[in-house]
Amino acid sequence: MDLQLKGKRALVTGSSAGLGEAIARLLAAEGAAVIVHGRNKSRAAAVAEGIKNDGGQATFVLGDLSTDEGADAVAGNVLADGPVDILVNNAGAYQPRAWMDVSAAEWGKSYNINVLAYVRMIHRLLPAMKTLGWGRMIQIGSSGGIEPFALQPDYLAATAARHNLTVSLARELKGTGITSNTIAPGPMLVENTRNMLLNMAGQYGWGTAWADIERNAVMQFVQNDVGRFGRPEEVAAAVAYLSSPMTNYITGALLRVDGGHTRSV
Numbered sequence: 001m002d003l004q005l006k007g008k009r010a011l012v013t014g015s016s017a018g019l020g021e022a023i024a025r026l027l028a029a030e031g032a033a034v035i036v037h038g039r040n041k042s043r044a045a046a047v048a049e050g051i052k053n054d055g056g057q058a059t060f061v062l063g064d065l066s067t068d069e070g071a072d073a074v075a076g077n078v079l080a081d082g083p084v085d086i087l088v089n090n091a092g093a094y095q096p097r098a099w100m101d102v103s104a105a106e107w108g109k110s111y112n113i114n115v116l117a118y119v120r121m122i123h124r125l126l127p128a129m130k131t132l133g134w135g136r137m138i139q140i141g142s143s144g145g146i147e148p149f150a151l152q153p154d155y156l157a158a159t160a161a162r163h164n165l166t167v168s169l170a171r172e173l174k175g176t177g178i179t180s181n182t183i184a185p186g187p188m189l190v191e192n193t194r195n196m197l198l199n200m201a202g203q204y205g206w207g208t209a210w211a212d213i214e215r216n217a218v219m220q221f222v223q224n225d226v227g228r229f230g231r232p233e234e235v236a237a238a239v240a241y242l243s244s245p246m247t248n249y250i251t252g253a254l255l256r257v258d259g260g261h262t263r264s265v
C-alpha cells in the first residue's frame with residue numbers, strides 16, 4: 001500500500017531515541033523528508049545519518065522543548081526551509097516515581113515537558129501548516145493516560161492532558177484540512193524502559209533473565225492480551241497510517257497501540 005507520503009515534510013520531536021527514532025525511520029522509509037529532533041547532537045545526527053544511509057531524506061535540529069527559547073530555536077530552524085506537513089509531538093520524559101515521592105513542583109515540571117512542549121510546537125508550526133491547506137498534528141499519548149496505575153502519577157496525568165488537547169485542537173482546526181489525532185501506546189520496549197525494568201527487577205522479584213523480567217512486569221503493571229511490551233516499530237506504523245492522506249476523514253481520534261491493555265469498548 002502506498003501511504004502517499006512522498007513529498008511530505010515531517011518533524012518528529014524527540015526522535016534522537018526510542019519511539020521517535022522508530023517513527024522518523026518509518027516515515028522516511030515511506031518517502032517523507034524527515035527532520036529528526038533531540039537535545040543530544042551525536043544521537044540526533046546518528047539517526048539522521050542512518051536514515052540517509054538507508055536511502056531516505058533527513059536533517060536534524062536540536063533544542064530543549066521545556067523552554068520557549070528552545071522551542072523558538074527548533075521552530076526557527078525548521079520553518080527556515082518552509083512549513084512542515086506533519087508534526088509528530090513525541091518528545092517527553094518519565095520516571096518510575098511513587099505517588100508520595102513526587103512534589104507539586106515536580107508535577108509542574110512534568111506537565112511542562114510532557115504537555116507544554118507539545119503546545120509550544122503546535123503554536124509555532126500551525127500558522128505555516130495552515131497555508132498548505134492540509135496537515136497532520138499527531139500527539140503521542142499513553143494507555144496510562146486512560147487507565148493509570150500507581151507509579152509516575154504526574155506523567156500519566158500529563159499524558160491524559162495530551163489526549164484532551166488533541167480533541168480541542170481537532171475542533172479548532174475544523175475546515176482547515178489539518179487533522180489532529182492521538183496515538184496511545186501501552187508500555188513499549190525502548191532502551192529507557194528496558195533500563196527502568198532492569199533496575200526495578202530486584203525490588204519486585206521479577207528474576208534476572210530478560211524474558212522473565214518482561215513477562216513479570218507485564219503481569220504486574222500492564223496486563224494485556226499479547227503478553228509483552230510493544231515494540232517501537234508498532235507505534236511507528238500507527239503514526240505512518242495517521243500521517244497518510246488516506247486518513248483525511250479521521251480527526252480527534254485516539255488510536256490505542258497497547259496489546260489490548262485498555263479495556264473500554
Ligand SMILES: NC(=O)c1ccc[n+]([C@@H]2O[C@H](COP(=O)([O-])OP(=O)(O)OC[C@H]3O[C@@H](n4cnc5c(N)ncnc54)[C@H](OP(=O)(O)O)[C@@H]3O)[C@@H](O)[C@H]2O)c1
Nearest residue numbers: 014015016017018019038039040064065090091092187188
Ligand atoms: N516508552 C513507552 O513505554 C511509552 C509508552 C507510552 C507513551 N510514551 C511516550 O512516547 C514518547 C517517547 O517516549 P520514549 O520512551 O521513546 O522516550 P525516550 O526513549 O526517553 O526518548 C525521549 C526523546 O525525547 C527527547 N527529549 C526528552 N526531553 C526533552 C526535552 N526537554 N526537550 C527536547 N527533547 C527532549 C529525547 O531527546 P534527547 O535525549 O536527545 O534529549 C529523546 O529523543 C514520550 O512522550 C512518552 O510519553 C512512551
